[in-house]
Amino acid sequence: MSVFDLFRLDGKTALVTGATRGIGLGIVEALTDAGAHVIMSSRVPKPEVLARFREAGHKVDYIQGDVQDPAVPGRLIAEALELAGGKLDILVNNAGVAQHGDTEAFPAEQYRRLMDINLDSVFRACQAALTPMRKQKSGVILNIGSISGLVSNIPQRQAAYNASKAAVHMLTKSLASDYAEEGIRVNAIAPGYITTDMTNGGLSDPVWGPVWRDMTPMKRPGDAMDIGAAALYLCSPASAYVTGEVLVVDGGYTVR
Numbered sequence: 001m002s003v004f005d006l007f008r009l010d011g012k013t014a015l016v017t018g019a020t021r022g023i024g025l026g027i028v029e030a031l032t033d034a035g036a037h038v039i040m041s042s043r044v045p046k047p048e049v050l051a052r053f054r055e056a057g058h059k060v061d062y063i064q065g066d067v068q069d070p071a072v073p074g075r076l077i078a079e080a081l082e083l084a085g086g087k088l089d090i091l092v093n094n095a096g097v098a099q100h101g102d103t104e105a106f107p108a109e110q111y112r113r114l115m116d117i118n119l120d121s122v123f124r125a126c127q128a129a130l131t132p133m134r135k136q137k138s139g140v141i142l143n144i145g146s147i148s149g150l151v152s153n154i155p156q157r158q159a160a161y162n163a164s165k166a167a168v169h170m171l172t173k174s175l176a177s178d179y180a181e182e183g184i185r186v187n188a189i190a191p192g193y194i195t196t197d198m199t200n201g202g203l204s205d206p207v208w209g210p211v212w213r214d215m216t217p218m219k220r221p222g223d224a225m226d227i228g229a230a231a232l233y234l235c236s237p238a239s240a241y242v243t244g245e246v247l248v249v250d251g252g253y254t255v256r
């Protein structure tokens with residue numbers, strides 16, 4: 001057996017939220033390349049994305065759902081289990097939103113929406129996935145956190161976003177500790193600045209863009225496949241002895 005075999009996911013099924021663009025799409029590309037059946041989910045259906053994977057010979061399915069609705073994460077897990085024939089091997093909680101602004105004036109409605117999507121939906125999806133994974137005595141959960149859960153980015157102010165991601169990191173560690181003996185691994189990735197719809201505005205902003213690049217030792221943003229590759233490691237048997245880890249993929253941002 002070669003070490004490359006440890007990165008294969010043949011016969012495994014993964015549910016990925018926020019899957020049809022940005023970082024989620026990079027994760028889907030990595031997991032399907034490794035042989036996984038991937039169930040993609042997003043708020044806005046994009047049949048053309050699904051078609052592209054199918055034309056390339058990958059096994060993919062799709063479930064629509066707005067994870068801000070408290071009932072949706074549980075429904076996604078239930079429907080994914082049906083599509084997967086009763087066994088869900090991997091859950092990737094990637095869907096998320098960013099919102100900047102001064103804390104004194106941060107609208108209550110925006111705060112609620114951000115926490116509902118970035119944190120509460122992750123908690124609910126983990127809750128729903130743990131039951132089948134405990135029965136299976138195996139499972140992998142990967143949560144997408146952020147360097148913003150580790151340091152306070154500048155120059156933009158984003159206290160609520162930072163708090164949501166720090167909570168995702170601690171949720172990850174707590175679940176890893178609680179369920180390790182049942183064969184369930186729970187990890188997170190903390191991406192630095194990655195070029196996606198979420199960051200395009202900031203990266204092209206004449207003030208923010210240069211600060212973001214200068215503060216990154218590699219002087220450039222990453223791309224979705226940088227996170228896809230890390231996700232493949234954490235979702236595959238290559239990381240069989242890794243749980244509770246928050247893997248930072250940030251071009252060096254947090255070393256300074």
Ligand code: NDP
Pocket residue numbers: 017018019020021022023024041042043044045065066067068094095096097098117144145146147190191192193194195196197198199
């Ligand atoms: P994008 O804005 O490019 O994509 C966000 C994804 O989340 C979309 O697929 C979107 O679905 C989905 N989503 C948002 N709200 C909901 C909702 N209410 N219900 C269901 N799906 C939803 O973001 P990124 O790809 O950049 O971000 C992905 C994750 O990575 C997020 O958790 C983000 O916080 C995190 N992250 C990103 C970084 C970056 O630099 N880009 C850095 C650190 C962390 P739809 O397409 O249907 O709208």
